[in-house]
Amino acid sequence: MTLLAVDGLRRSFGSLVAVDGVSFEIEAGEIVGMIGPNGAGKTTTFNCILSVIDSDAGTVSFDGADVTGGPPHALARRGLVRTFQQTRELETLTVADNMLLAAPEHPGERAWHAVGRTSTSAQREAAARERAMELLEVFDIAGMVEEYAGNLSGGQRKLLELARSLMLDPKLLLLDEPFAGVNPSLTNEIVGHIEALNDDGMTLLIIEHELETLTDLVDRLIVLADGQVLATGPPAAIMENEEVIDAYLGG
Amino acid sequence: MEIPLAQEVIFGLVIGSYIALGAIGFTLVYGLVNMINFAHGEFITIGAFVGYFAVAEIGLPLPVAVLVALGGTAVVGWGIARITFEPMNDAGAVPLLLMSIGLGLVLRNGIRAIAGPDRRNIRTDVATYRFDDLGFFVTSQQLLIIGLTLVSVLVLHLFLSRTMLGIAMRATADNEDLALVSGIDTRRVRNAVWLAASGLAGVAGVMLGTAQAASPTVGFGQLLLIITAAILGGAGSPYGAVAGSYILGVAVTVSVPFLQRLEETLALNLELTALNSTMAFVILIVVLLVRPGGLVSAEVRTS
Amino acid sequence: MSDGASRFEEFPVDAVHVGLTLFVLAVLFLYSPLFVQPPGGTFTVLEVVVLFLLYAMILVGLNLQFGHAGLVNFGPVAFFAVGGYTAAMLTANEPFRAVGLGYPWPVGLLAAILVAAALGVLLGISTLRLRDDFLAIVTLAVAEIIHGLLETQSDITGGSLGLNNVPRPIAGTTTAGDGAVLVSTIIVFGALALLFYGVFRRLSASPYGRVLRAIRADEQVTETLGKRVFRYKLAVFVYGAAVAGLAGALLVFYNGAAAPGFFTINVTVIVWIGMLIGGAGSDRGVLGGLAIIMSFQLFTRFLNDQIPFVTQDQFASIRLVLIGLLLMVIVKYRPEGIWGDADELGVES
Ligand SMILES: Nc1ncnc2c1ncn2[C@@H]1O[C@H](COP(=O)(O)OP(=O)(O)OP(=O)(O)O)[C@@H](O)[C@H]1O
Ligand SMILES: [Mg+2]
Numbered sequence: 043m044t045l046l047a048v049d050g051l052r053r054s055f056g057s058l059v060a061v062d063g064v065s066f067e068i069e070a071g072e073i074v075g076m077i078g079p080n081g082a083g084k085t086t087t088f089n090c091i092l093s094v095i096d097s098d099a100g101t102v103s104f105d106g107a108d109v110t111g112g113p114p115h116a117l118a119r120r121g122l123v124r125t126f127q128q129t130r131e132l133e134t135l136t137v138a139d140n141m142l143l144a145a146p147e148h149p150g151e152r153a154w155h156a157v158g159r160t161s162t163s164a165q166r167e168a169a170a171r172e173r174a175m176e177l178l179e180v181f182d183i184a185g186m187v188e189e190y191a192g193n194l195s196g197g198q199r200k201l202l203e204l205a206r207s208l209m210l211d212p213k214l215l216l217l218d219e220p221f222a223g224v225n226p227s228l229t230n231e232i233v234g235h236i237e238a239l240n241d242d243g244m245t246l247l248i249i250e251h252e253l254e255t256l257t258d259l260v261d262r263l264i265v266l267a268d269g270q271v272l273a274t275g276p277p278a279a280i281m282e283n284e285e286v287i288d289a290y291l292g293g
Numbered sequence: 294m295e296i297p298l299a300q301e302v303i304f305g306l307v308i309g310s311y312i313a314l315g316a317i318g319f320t321l322v323y324g325l326v327n328m329i330n331f332a333h334g335e336f337i338t339i340g341a342f343v344g345y346f347a348v349a350e351i352g353l354p355l356p357v358a359v360l361v362a363l364g365g366t367a368v369v370g371w372g373i374a375r376i377t378f379e380p381m382n383d384a385g386a387v388p389l390l391l392m393s394i395g396l397g398l399v400l401r402n403g404i405r406a407i408a409g410p411d412r413r414n415i416r417t418d419v420a421t422y423r424f425d426d427l428g429f430f431v432t433s434q435q436l437l438i439i440g441l442t443l444v445s446v447l448v449l450h451l452f453l454s455r456t457m458l459g460i461a462m463r464a465t466a467d468n469e470d471l472a473l474v475s476g477i478d479t480r481r482v483r484n485a486v487w488l489a490a491s492g493l494a495g496v497a498g499v500m501l502g503t504a505q506a507a508s509p510t511v512g513f514g515q516l517l518l519i520i521t522a523a524i525l526g527g528a529g530s531p532y533g534a535v536a537g538s539y540i541l542g543v544a545v546t547v548s549v550p551f552l553q554r555l556e557e558t559l560a561l562n563l564e565l566t567a568l569n570s571t572m573a574f575v576i577l578i579v580v581l582l583v584r585p586g587g588l589v590s591a592e593v594r595t596s
Numbered sequence: 597m598s599d600g601a602s603r604f605e606e607f608p609v610d611a612v613h614v615g616l617t618l619f620v621l622a623v624l625f626l627y628s629p630l631f632v633q634p635p636g637g638t639f640t641v642l643e644v645v646v647l648f649l650l651y652a653m654i655l656v657g658l659n660l661q662f663g664h665a666g667l668v669n670f671g672p673v674a675f676f677a678v679g680g681y682t683a684a685m686l687t688a689n690e691p692f693r694a695v696g697l698g699y700p701w702p703v704g705l706l707a708a709i710l711v712a713a714a715l716g717v718l719l720g721i722s723t724l725r726l727r728d729d730f731l732a733i734v735t736l737a738v739a740e741i742i743h744g745l746l747e748t749q750s751d752i753t754g755g756s757l758g759l760n761n762v763p764r765p766i767a768g769t770t771t772a773g774d775g776a777v778l779v780s781t782i783i784v785f786g787a788l789a790l791l792f793y794g795v796f797r798r799l800s801a802s803p804y805g806r807v808l809r810a811i812r813a814d815e816q817v818t819e820t821l822g823k824r825v826f827r828y829k830l831a832v833f834v835y836g837a838a839v840a841g842l843a844g845a846l847l848v849f850y851n852g853a854a855a856p857g858f859f860t861i862n863v864t865v866i867v868w869i870g871m872l873i874g875g876a877g878s879d880r881g882v883l884g885g886l887a888i889i890m891s892f893q894l895f896t897r898f899l900n901d902q903i904p905f906v907t908q909d910q911f912a913s914i915r916l917v918l919i920g921l922l923l924m925v926i927v928k929y930r931p932e933g934i935w936g937d938a939d940e941l942g943v944e945s
Contacts, residue, residue: 150804153804
C-alpha cells in the first residue's frame, strides 16, 4: 500500500528553485533514505510535505487522503510526523513536558477540562506520563526527566526529539539528518531504535549525509540534486549509478 | 475657508519631511539592531532642546544650530544606546522593546522634570513667499525643512552606496549572520546606525522646535507617525521609509478637508476631523493587515 | 514549577473554591443590613485597593497571554475601556450629552463582557499572525484609536467629560455612607479577582497551559506536534479581553460614571510593569508585582504632600522617571522578575 505519494512538488525562494518538480512514493513498512548534496532541497521537500512552508505547486497524499497544504497540526494527527535538522527542543519546557505535550487527543488541552479539572483529563495525563516514561527509558534519558530541555547535550536532544515524535504514534516518521553531530556509538544506538520501530511496522523516510550507515539501514534510496529526483532504487544500485557519483563529486 | 489642494500638498510635504527624518533613523535601527525603538521620539525631543539652547541661549543662527543639534544629538543618542541597548543586543525583540519603553519614560519625564512642561518656541525670522495665482504660499521655514530632508536623504544615499561602512551596513541588513562570517564588524555598524539615527532625529527636533516648540513630548507625539511611515515603507528600508513618510504626510493633511466634506454630505456630526491623529493609527493597522511587508516586502509574520 | 502534578499540590487551598465561597458570602453581606465602616483616613488607600483588584483581573488575563503564551498584547486597556463604556452607555440614565439607554445594570455587565470579547475575536483574528513586536505595535495603536474615539465622539461617549448617571449597584445596597460602600466594593471585587485568578491559574497549571508555554517556546514545533496553535492564541486573547471588559464594567458601576481618564495608556503601563516585576508566567508573582508598583504609586503620592519645594508636575514626572528606570533595571538585570523562573522564560539573569 502506498502510504505517501508526492507528485510534482515545487518551491522557489526568489529566483532560486529549491524544489523543482519532486515526485516519489513511499510504501507502508519501508525505510527509505533521501540523499543529495548540500542545498539539494531535501529539507525544503520535508517542509513542503508538512506544509510548514507553502509549496508553489504539486500534491501530497498521505494514507489515501489528499493532504496538500493541510495545516501541520492536522497532518501530525493523521500520523505524519517529522523531526528537524537543527534539533528543536522546546528548551523552556522540561523533558517531561516536551514528551507530554506531544500526547495526542489530550482532553486536558481544552479549556473546559482544564478549568473543570476533569477526571478524563487526569486519566489521560497519567497514561501519557506512563508512555512518556517508557519511551524515555528506552532512549536512555529517563534520568533527565525533570531537567529543562535547554540543558540537554546535543546527543540527548536528538534522542528526546525522536522520543517526542513517537508519543504521536506516527505511521510515517520523517527524520531530517538524525545522525548529524552524533558520535558513532550513539549513531548505532539510534540505528537500533529505527530498526526496532520499523520491525513494529512503522514507515520511515530519512534524510542523511552519513551514507555508510544509511545504506545499511534503508530498503531504498531517493537521490535529490538541484531540487530534482536524480535517481531512486536499492542502495547497491544507487551507489553504482554514474549520475549520482557525478552529482556528489561535482556538487 | 476652502484651502486649495496645492497648499494642502505643501503642508503634507512639510509634515512628511519631519516624519522622514525620524523614520529613516527608526527604520535603520529596526533593520540593523533588530529592535523597535520606542524611545526614538525622545531623541527628537533632545534635538529640539539642543536646538533651542543653541539659538535662544547661545544666540547661534539657525543653520549652525541645526548642525549643533545634529552632532549633539548623535553623540547623546549613541551614548545612551551604548549604555542601554548594546549590552543586551542578543536578548531578542521583546526585551529590547520593553527596554526602549522604559528609556522613553525616563527621558521624556526626566526632561519634563527639569525643563517643565512649557513649550519653548525656537524663534527665527520667517519669510513667506506667496504664489497667489497658483493659490498657495510657502515659508522659508518650510523650504528649509524640505531641503534639509532632501539633503539628508542624498547624504544617506551616498553613504550607503559609496562608503565601506555603508556597504557593510547594507550587507548586515540583508543577512547579519552572513555579514559576521564575511568579517564585517557588526558592532561598528551598530555604532554608525545609532549615530546616524540620533543625528537625524536631532535635525527633526530643531525643525519641530521652530515650527511648534521644544517641549518634553514634542518627539513622542511624532512616534506613531514615524512607526507608521517606517512600516509603510517596509520596515528596515531607509528609502522605503522616506517614501512612506511623504505618502503619510500628504495623506493625513489631504484627508482633513475630505473628511469635512464627507461629514457635510452625510449631514452627520462625527467629528471625523478631530480624529486626524487617529488617522495615522488607522493607516498603520490597515497597512499591517493588508500589506504587512509595506510597499516593498519585509517579514513581519511569524510563519 | 513546570511539572503539572506538583503545581496542583502547591496549593493548600484552591482559589476557585475560595473565590466562589467568598463571592456568595459577599453577596449575602451586601443584602444584609450589616456594614463595615472603615477607619478614617484610609479612604485613599482603599480606593487604590479597588483599582488594584480591577487591574489584577486584567493582569491574570495578560499573564496568560504574555507570561504563558508569549503574546505581546500592549493594548489590554482597550478591552477595559470598551467594557466600561459599553456598560455605561447601556445603563446610564440621561447622561449629560452622550448615549444612555437606561437598561438595568446586569444587562450592561453582560454586554460589556460580550462586546469586549467580540473585539478580542476581531482583533485576534486579524493580528495574531503578526510577529511579536508588530503585534505589540498594533495592539498599542488599537488602544490609542479607541481612546481617541472616546475623547472625540462627544455625542456618543460624552467626550472628555464622559458619562454620568451610571447606576451604582453596590452603593444602592447600603445607606451607611461612602466608607461602607468602599468596603463592600472591595469584598465583592476581591472575591471576583480571586475567582478569576483561580480559573486562569487552573488553565495555566494544566495541560492547556503546557500547550501555551510550548507556543511561546516555538510555534512551529508545537504545530507539528498536532496543536492548533492559532486557536490557542485566539482563545487566550479573547479570555483576557472578556475579563478586562468585565473589569471595565465594574469600574464604571463603582464610580457611577465613565470617563476617558479612567482608561488611559497608564493602565497598560502599570499592569505590564507589575507583570514584569513579579515575573511573567508566575501566576501569583505577577499579582505581587502589581501590588508593589501600585503601593509605590500610593506611597509617592503621600510623599508629594510632604515635600514642599517640588511642584506637583515635577513630582509626577519624577515618579514616571523612577517607574521607567525600574522597568529598565528589571529588563536588564532580572528579566525573570522577582518570582519568575529564568529557565522557563528562557532568559539569563
Ligand atoms: N527560507 C529560505 N529562504 C531562502 N532560501 C532558502 C530557504 N530555505 C532554503 N533555501 C535554499 O534552498 C535550497 C535548498 O535548501 P535545503 O535546506 O532544502 O537543502 P538541503 O538539501 O536540506 O541541504 P542540507 O543537506 O545542507 O541540509 C538552498 O539553496 C537554500 O539556501
Ligand atoms: Mg537540510
